[in-house]
Amino acid sequence: WKTREVAKEHGIEITRQVARGAMHVVKEKPLAVEELVSPVISSVVKVSSRAGVNPLDAILGASQGIIQGAAETGIDLGEATLQTILVAREVAAQIGLSEDVAVAKAAEGALQAAEAIGPEAVAEVAESLPDEILALGDKGDKQ
Secondary structure (H helix, E strand, O other): OOOHHHHHHOHHHHHHHHHHHHHOHHHHOOOOHHHHHHHHHHHHHHHHHHOOOOHHHHHHHHHHHHHHHHHHHOOOHHHHHHHHHHHHHHHHHHHOOOHHHHHHHHHHHHHHHHHHHOHHHHHHHHHHOOHHHHHHHHHHHHO
């Protein structure tokens, strides 16, 4: 992150990899999903935003990383998704974003990561998202 421009340009990838790597801590020390996801997302979003990453890009990347890391470490994808959504709401309030926008971005990232994993992962992630969150994503696609 030598410059803010580099952070902006690669923000989604940076935050994805940081969150993904942090999920691997469960291999070393078993933790409940909520004990891991909450501090990972909130820290990644706050620090990367200060470094010049758009907060929505940070939420997108962090949610992708959480799901990818969860899949790689055998963590329940549904629970990881649910925790990601809950934390996105909290982080939105802390950094002055709309909760709906932050949650829609987190859901988008979770689904994108699941698509890269495979159809079973997509089903598991989508099933854990409440209908109103999926509807938020649909609205964003039409705008």
